[in-house]
Amino acid sequence: MKVHIFDDNKESRDLFVELFQDPNLLVEPVDNPGSNIQEIINSLAGDSFLFSDYRLKPHQYANFDGDEIISIAYNNHIPGMLCSSLSDFDSILGRSIRREIPMIAEIKDVTDPELIYLCNDICIKEFKGEFSESRKPWRTLCRVAEYDSKYDKVYLVIPGWDSKTKISAPLSDFPKEIEKKVREEGFRFYCKVNMGCENPRELYFTDVEIDT
Amino acid sequence: MSKIRFSSNILKRLGEELNPGIDKGILELVKNAYDADAESCIVDIGTGEAGGTLTVSDDGDGMDINDIDEGWLVLGNSRKIHKTTRLGRLPAGSKGLGRLAALRMGHKVEMTSVSINDRKNQYSLSIDWDYYDREDLVDDVELTIDSRINEGKTSGTEIKILELRENIHRADIKKLAREMVLLADPFSDVKNSFNPVLIAPEFEDLEKLVQRRYFDDAEYYLEAELSNNKECTLSVKDWLGNVLFSGSMNNLKGPYKTISFRFEIWTFILNNKNFLNRTVTISEIRTWLKDFGGIHFYQNGLRVSPYGDKGNDWLDLNLQRVRSPEERPSTNNTIGRVSVTADESVLIPKTDRSGFIENETFRELHRFCTDALDWMAKQRLAQAEKRRANEKKEVPKALKKTKDKMLSVIINTAEGEDKEKLHKAFTAYDKARQKEADALQNELLLYRTLSTAGITAATFAHEMLGEHLKNGSLYISILKNKIKKETQIRNPEDYLDKLNKLNDTFEAIKIPGQTTLSLIEHEKRRRSKIEVHEHLFKLVDEFQAFYDSRNTNVETNFLQSSVYIYATISAFESIIVNLIVNGLSALEQIHNKTRKIIISTVQLKTDEIEISIVDNGSGITGLDVKDIWLPGQTTRENGTGLGLTIVKDTVKDLGGTIDVRAKTDFGGAKFTVILPTI
Numbered sequence: 001m002k003v004h005i006f007d008d009n010k011e012s013r014d015l016f017v018e019l020f021q022d023p024n025l026l027v028e029p030v031d032n033p034g035s036n037i038q039e040i041i042n043s044l045a046g047d048s049f050l051f052s053d054y055r056l057k058p059h060q061y062a063n064f065d066g067d068e069i070i071s072i073a074y075n076n077h078i079p080g081m082l083c084s085s086l087s088d089f090d091s092i093l094g095r096s097i098r099r100e101i102p103m104i105a106e107i108k109d110v111t112d113p114e115l116i117y118l119c120n121d122i123c124i125k126e127f128k129g130e131f132s133e134s135r136k137p138w139r140t141l142c143r144v145a146e147y148d149s150k151y152d153k154v155y156l157v158i159p160g161w162d163s164k165t166k167i168s169a170p171l172s173d174f175p176k177e178i179e180k181k182v183r184e185e186g187f188r189f190y191c192k193v194n195m196g197c198e199n200p201r202e203l204y205f206t207d208v209e210i211d212t
Numbered sequence: 213m214s215k216i217r218f219s220s221n222i223l224k225r226l227g228e229e230l231n232p233g234i235d236k237g238i239l240e241l242v243k244n245a246y247d248a249d250a251e252s253c254i255v256d257i258g259t260g261e262a263g264g265t266l267t268v269s270d271d272g273d274g275m276d277i278n279d280i281d282e283g284w285l286v287l288g289n290s291r292k293i294h295k296t297t298r299l300g301r302l303p304a305g306s307k308g309l310g311r312l313a314a315l316r317m318g319h320k321v322e323m324t325s326v327s328i329n330d331r332k333n334q335y336s337l338s339i340d341w342d343y344y345d346r347e348d349l350v351d352d353v354e355l356t357i358d359s360r361i362n363e364g365k366t367s368g369t370e371i372k373i374l375e376l377r378e379n380i381h382r383a384d385i386k387k388l389a390r391e392m393v394l395l396a397d398p399f400s401d402v403k404n405s406f407n408p409v410l411i412a413p414e415f416e417d418l419e420k421l422v423q424r425r426y427f428d429d430a431e432y433y434l435e436a437e438l439s440n441n442k443e444c445t446l447s448v449k450d451w452l453g454n455v456l457f458s459g460s461m462n463n464l465k466g467p468y469k470t471i472s473f474r475f476e477i478w479t480f481i482l483n484n485k486n487f488l489n490r491t492v493t494i495s496e497i498r499t500w501l502k503d504f505g506g507i508h509f510y511q512n513g514l515r516v517s518p519y520g521d522k523g524n525d526w527l528d529l530n531l532q533r534v535r536s537p538e539e540r541p542s543t544n545n546t547i548g549r550v551s552v553t554a555d556e557s558v559l560i561p562k563t564d565r566s567g568f569i570e571n572e573t574f575r576e577l578h579r580f581c582t583d584a585l586d587w588m589a590k591q592r593l594a595q596a597e598k599r600r601a602n603e604k605k606e607v608p609k610a611l612k613k614t615k616d617k618m619l620s621v622i623i624n625t626a627e628g629e630d631k632e633k634l635h636k637a638f639t640a641y642d643k644a645r646q647k648e649a650d651a652l653q654n655e656l657l658l659y660r661t662l663s664t665a666g667i668t669a670a671t672f673a674h675e676m677l678g679e680h681l682k683n684g685s686l687y688i689s690i691l692k693n694k695i696k697k698e699t700q701i702r703n704p705e706d707y708l709d710k711l712n713k714l715n716d717t718f719e720a721i722k723i724p725g726q727t728t729l730s731l732i733e734h735e736k737r738r739r740s741k742i743e744v745h746e747h748l749f750k751l752v753d754e755f756q757a758f759y760d761s762r763n764t765n766v767e768t769n770f771l772q773s774s775v776y777i778y779a780t781i782s783a784f785e786s787i788i789v790n791l792i793v794n795g796l797s798a799l800e801q802i803h804n805k806t807r808k809i810i811i812s813t814v815q816l817k818t819d820e821i822e823i824s825i826v827d828n829g830s831g832i833t834g835l836d837v838k839d840i841w842l843p844g845q846t847t848r849e850n851g852t853g854l855g856l857t858i859v860k861d862t863v864k865d866l867g868g869t870i871d872v873r874a875k876t877d878f879g880g881a882k883f884t885v886i887l888p889t890i
Contacts, residue, residue: 009679015686019693055678085677086726107682108719111689148738149531166740177570183531 003027006052008061022113050080071100079123095169098204133196144187220344227316235388240310241268247303248272253408260380269370276327302512318373325369334362389415430478436584457591470576477548479541507548539592673725720757736781769812790855791825798829826882831875
């Protein structure tokens with residue numbers, strides 16, 4: 001398997017290459033990622049794996065961030081893992097993109113190549129439609145409990161998951177056509193949610209059904 | 213051969229059930245008059261009572277037998293779409309469903325028409341809807357168009373809706389009157405040749421009001437014109453017509469994939485100061501805006517509802533104002549319009565006539581308007597900042613002037629001993645005021661300094677966590693892996709142990725960065741129901757590395773049950789973090805015994821929780837207890853003296869109280885916070 005390392009810090013890229021050294025892995029730093037994600041994805045061999053830090057833009061290393069390339073790779077059936085230095089990092093991500101990023105690792109947990117194998121297995125299984133309990137999507141009803149206009153955040157209640165907890169999601173997670181409706185408290189819609197997930201931060205939702 | 217046929221019930225479905233309101237249906241008949249190039253269209257609602265008659269008559273081109281048969285009687289299609297009329301008007305005609313709704317307001321309809329192309333004849337048609345109700349299929353009812361010699365009638369059409377099914381309520385009449393007054397853009401400088409009239413007192417009042425045109429009294433007039441999807445002009449003028457700001461596409465987030473159009477908005481600042489020297493009063497403008505305010509949408513010179521209807525804030529003016537209240541217009545102080553020339557293939561009306569389908573053209577038009585509003589808000593904000601800076605400069609001068617005036621009054625009016633007493637009293641007052649001003653200035657300076665420290669810390673926290681500490685952790689992991697694989701190293705456990713300790717140190721170094729970033733999460737500034745113990749545990753955990761490095765044990769003695777308060781997480785954290793930090797600082801003086809902090813919670817009444825934090829330090833010394841809450845009061849070198857001020861203010865904001873005992877049996881000070889629960 002060929003592991004491609006995306007990180008805007010050269011020293012970090014080289015360290016990851018060293019950390020992931022394993023007889024069955026060919027680990028390569030990506031020094032010049034280019035600007036077109038799809039082109040990058042198209043150029044990859046069949047047994048590729050992407051490992052990316054979240055922030056790739058600040059030092060002009062790339063014009064996209066790690067979540068974008070990992071999610072697009074996932075949609076092209078190329079496994080990948082996102083990595084972050086922050087402990088509660090996944091709260092930054094949108095709920096819809098979370099569907100396409102099966103594993104987000106905190107840097108303190110990235111200690112050897114085993115994690116790459118583990119994440120690769122999870123991705124390959126998901127591509128075949130085999131999900132772990134905490135990642136399996138279920139069609140369910142959601143209700144808008146609150147809308148925070150200042151930060152464009154929607155707070156949802158997913159009664160089938162937990163009727164007492166409000167889950168936040170950025171307004172941009174919703175299709176344009178229902179953005180207005182989603183701002184209204186009490187608005188209900190169906191979408192797919194990983195109902196088996198225990199940590200609210202790992203909840204994703206996708207395939208929002210628009211009632212026209 | 214078979215064919216699809218329609219049940220008579222379909223008329224009810226399409227007519228009554230698709231019709232959003234009486235006013236919308238009648239307005240469709242008025243728009244038909246516009247499409248027929250009428251100059252006048254009169255709607256007479258009679259008594260408006262059930263059983264009465266409603267008449268709509270116009271002086272347009274009228275219809276001949278073919279027009280009636282192939283056009284007026286065909287529902288769901290309009291022969292006129294895409295063609296301009298004889299007077300060059302772009303038809304506003306619908307698919308005929310609004311017309312059906314209006315015609316079905318009564319049990320019967322009588323229509324008479326004289327065509328401009330056939331003035332010798334007059335055609336009439338009667339529809340009795342009760343026949344349809346009795347028949348199974350629409351096709352089963354035959355209609356006959358009567359033809360007779362025209363006896364001097366001019367061209368035009370008259371529609372009588374007889375035996376009204378329901379009363380037309382006053383609210384409907386008022387709504388209809390407003391819609392008719394606004395229909396043909398009464399705000400335009402170019403007089404529209406179409407003049408619809410409703411025979412009702414409400415209409416006359418509104419018509420008089422609309423003519424008052426208070427546009428010249430608007431504080432700001434924004435004019436934005438998109439000439440093609442890549443070019444536009446923007447300008448904002450003041451009420452004297454002076455251009456305040458101007459801009460182009462470079463100032464917006466274009467290009468916009470939509471049609472050329474014009475967007476104008478007049479914003480009023482409704483305060484007495486602004487209207488001192490004007491001929492118009494605030495209440496007149498308020499009344500005018502109440503009836504006609506909002507952002508209206510004019511397509512080919514005719515208004516499209518519901519844009520600008522009462523309660524319809526389609527450009528989200530109020531929402532934007534809530535987000536950033538300064539210098540933003542709201543629907544209460546604004547009137548505006550979007551004017552487009554486009555047929556129904558570009559901006560597609562919804563079937564129930566309630567606005568347009570939100571296709572790309574409409575969405576991009578909407579985006580241009582909101583971007584133009586954002587641009588104006590930014591310009592106005594910059595202007596306000598400048599004004600504030602100037603005002604600030606003027607304050608000391610004004611203060612000196614007032615002071616000199618006061619002293620001169622004392623000198624010129626008081627006599628002998630009184631003069632001296634007054635002078636002394638005033639000087640003492642002035643000194644006290646100056647002291648207060650200095651204290652506030654110092655407090656402000658401290659807050660600013662701390663804000664800057666916070667901003668700097670947050671900015672570099674990302675950098676520090678994302679690069680230096682990350683790489684440090686990676687070096688440790690690599691070394692550990694190498695040691696595990698290497699067989700020649702003696703005592704590898706010793707190396708691994710040291711590396712683990714180094715790793716722990718790294719984790720401790722990460723805490724300030726992670727805490728800083730965590731404190732500024734905007735989610736925490738949202739007021740919500742929060743569970744006290746969940747957040748207390750989290751805070752105690754977050755600081756664990758600090759306690760360890762300071763040899764401090766933190767004990768928790770919490771209630772077993774969940775207790776909720778209504779607060780922002782950041783407010784609650786401000787209280788607890790500052791008290792913990794205060795405790796840790798107090799313990800810096802303790803050398804000979806184990807340092808301890810105990811955090812406890814007690815349910816006082818059903819609606820109050822007591823949170824106490826006590827340490828085994830030496831208590832509050834060197835400061836009067838009542839002074840510890842004052843800003844800037846501290847006994848520590850490099851202390852800001854703001855922590856406890858923030859605690860006190862925040863507790864008060866949350867509706868609670870705070871008390872302190874300078875010395876307890878445990879050793880140190882005990883802070884007790886009581887907060888209301890929900």
